[in-house]
Amino acid sequence: MKHRIVVLGAGYAGAFAAGNLARRLSPADTEITVVNAEPDFVERMRLHQLAIGQDLAFRKLADVFAGTGVRLRLARVAGIDPERRTVAVTGEDGDGELAYDTLLYALGSSVAHHGVPGVAEYAFDVTGRSSALRLRERLAGLGKGGTVLVVGEGLTGIETATEFAEFRPDLSVALAARGELGAWLSPKARRHLRQAFDRLGITVHEHTGIEAVEPTRAMAADGTSIPAEVTVWSAGFAVHPIAAASGLEVAGTGQIVVDRTMRSVSHPDVYAAGDCAYAIGENGRPLPMSCASAGYTNMQATAAIIARLTGSEVPTTGLKYHGNHISLGRRDAIFQMVDGDVRSKSWYLGGRTATWLKAGILKGAGWSIVHPTFGMPKRKRRLATAPDRGGVRAAA
Numbered sequence: 212m213k214h215r216i217v218v219l220g221a222g223y224a225g226a227f228a229a230g231n232l233a234r235r236l237s238p239a240d241t242e243i244t245v246v247n248a249e250p251d252f253v254e255r256m257r258l259h260q261l262a263i264g265q266d267l268a269f270r271k272l273a274d275v276f277a278g279t280g281v282r283l284r285l286a287r288v289a290g291i292d293p294e295r296r297t298v299a300v301t302g303e304d305g306d307g308e309l310a311y312d313t314l315l316y317a318l319g320s321s322v323a324h325h326g327v328p329g330v331a332e333y334a335f336d337v338t339g340r341s342s343a344l345r346l347r348e349r350l351a352g353l354g355k356g357g358t359v360l361v362v363g364e365g366l367t368g369i370e371t372a373t374e375f376a377e378f379r380p381d382l383s384v385a386l387a388a389r390g391e392l393g394a395w396l397s398p399k400a401r402r403h404l405r406q407a408f409d410r411l412g413i414t415v416h417e418h419t420g421i422e423a424v425e426p427t428r429a430m431a432a433d434g435t436s437i438p439a440e441v442t443v444w445s446a447g448f449a450v451h452p453i454a455a456a457s458g459l460e461v462a463g464t465g466q467i468v469v470d471r472t473m474r475s476v477s478h479p480d481v482y483a484a485g486d487c488a489y490a491i492g493e494n495g496r497p498l499p500m501s502c503a504s505a506g507y508t509n510m511q512a513t514a515a516i517i518a519r520l521t522g523s524e525v526p527t528t529g530l531k532y533h534g535n536h537i538s539l540g541r542r543d544a545i546f547q548m549v550d551g552d553v554r555s556k557s558w559y560l561g562g563r564t565a566t567w568l569k570a571g572i573l574k575g576a577g578w579s580i581v582h583p584t585f586g587m588p589k590r591k592r593r594l595a596t597a598p599d600r601g602g603v604r605a606a607a
C-alpha cells in the first residue's frame with residue numbers, strides 16, 4: 212500500500228509543499244492529495260488590489276498540479292480526527308472522509324475580528340478572495356467623496372489604504388491606528404511612509420482604537436465618531452478553529468505547536484506550515500504570519516517529511532525573518548530590514564527600487580508555486596519502507 216500524504220490548503224505554503232513532495236518522492240510508493248476550498252491558486256498578497264478594482268489573473272490549481280501526480284480534491288475541510296488519521300471534507304459531491312499516513316496542515320488564516328461589535332456585520336476585509344470580492348462590489352458602488360476607513364496600522368492596513376487612495380483618488384480614505392503610524396519603522400522609513408500618506412491624501416487617526424463598527428461610521432474608544440460608508444477591518448489575522456477542535460496541541464493563537472522540523476508536538480504524523488503553524492524562529496520568537504514564513508516553514512516541513520520517509524537525516528532549513536516589503540500603491544514601496552530581534556535597522560529602501568523589488572517578490576512567490584523544485588535534485592526518492600527495498604522502517 213502506498214504512503215498517503217494529505218496536504219490541507221493550497222495557498223503559498225500548501226501548494227508549494229504539495230508540488231515539492233510530488234516531484235521529489237517516487238509515485239511508486241507515495242500518493243499525494245491536496246484539499247483546497249477554491250479551484251484557483253489565490254495570491255493573498257494581492258487581494259487589496261483585487262478589492263479596489265484591479266483585474267488579477269488567477270491560475271487554476273488543476274493546471275498548477277498538471278503532470279505532477281498530485282490529486283486535487285476541491286472541498287472544504289470540516290474537521291480532522293488525528294487518532295483515526297482521517298480528514299472530514301465537504302464539497303460539491305457531498306461529504307467525505309480522507310485517510311492519511313502523513314498530514315500537512317496549511318489552511319492559512321482569515322480576518323481576526325477581536326470580538327469588536329459590528330465588525331462581523333458591517334466591516335469588510337481583504338484576507339480572502341470572497342471577502343475581497345464583496346468589498347470590490349461595495350467600493351464600485353461608492354461615488355465621489357465616498358468615505359472609506361481602514362482599521363489597523365499593520366502591513367495589510369498600510370498596503371490597503373495606500374492602494375485604495377492611489378487607485379481611487381475620488382474616494383476619501385482614512386486609516387485608524389491604535390498607536391503611531393509606522394512606529395516600528397526606522398525614522399527614515401517612517402518619514403517616507405508619512406510623506407506617501409500625505410501625497411495620497413490619506414487621513415490618519417493615530418491613537419485611535421476602534422471599539423464599534425456601524426453601517427456608516429466607526430466609533431473610537433474616546434467616543435469619537437469617524438464617518439465610514441465602508442470600514443475595512445485590517446486588525447490582524449486569525450487561524451481557523453479546526454486544529455484546536457481536533458485535539459492537536461495549539462498555542463493561545465490557535466496555531467499548531469510544532470517542533471523545529473514543523474512536526475506537531477502532540478501528533479507525529481501531522482506537520483503544519485504557513486500562518487497556521489506556531490513555529491519558533493532562529494531568534495527564539497514565533498515566526499510572524501507572512502508569505503516569507505510560509506516559505507520557510509513549508510520548506511522545512513517537506514524536507515523533514517521526505518527525510519523521515521526515505522530514512523535519511525532530517526536537514527534544517529533557515530527560519531530567519533529578514534524584513535518587511537510594504538507596497539504603497541503601485542509606484543512606491545518600502546523595504547525595511549530588521550535585526551535578529553525583529554527591530555528595524557536604520558537602513559531602508561524606498562521609492563522605485565523598493566517598488567521593483569516588491570513586484571519581483573510577488574511575481575517570484577507565484578512563480579515558485581509552479582516550479583517548487585527549481586534548483587533542487589530532480590531524482591525521485593523511494594521510501595525506506597517500500598517492500599522492494601526490504602521494508603526497512605523509516606527513521607523516526
Ligand SMILES: Cc1cc2nc3c(=O)[nH]c(=O)nc-3n(C[C@H](O)[C@H](O)[C@H](O)COP(=O)(O)OP(=O)(O)OC[C@H]3O[C@@H](n4cnc5c(N)ncnc54)[C@H](O)[C@@H]3O)c2cc1C
Nearest residue numbers: 220221222223224248255256287288318319485486501502
Ligand atoms: C492583502 C494582503 C496582503 C499581504 N501582503 C503580504 C506581504 O506583502 N508580505 C507577506 O509576507 N505576507 C503578506 N500577506 C500575508 C500572506 O498572504 C499570508 O501570510 C500567506 O498567505 C500565508 O500562506 P498560507 O499558505 O499559510 O495561507 P493561505 O495563503 O491563506 O492559504 C491557505 C489555503 O487554504 C485554503 N483553505 C482555508 N480554509 C480551508 C478549508 N476549511 N478547507 C479547504 N481549504 C481551505 C484557502 O482557500 C487557501 O488556498 C498579505 C496578506 C493579505 C491578506
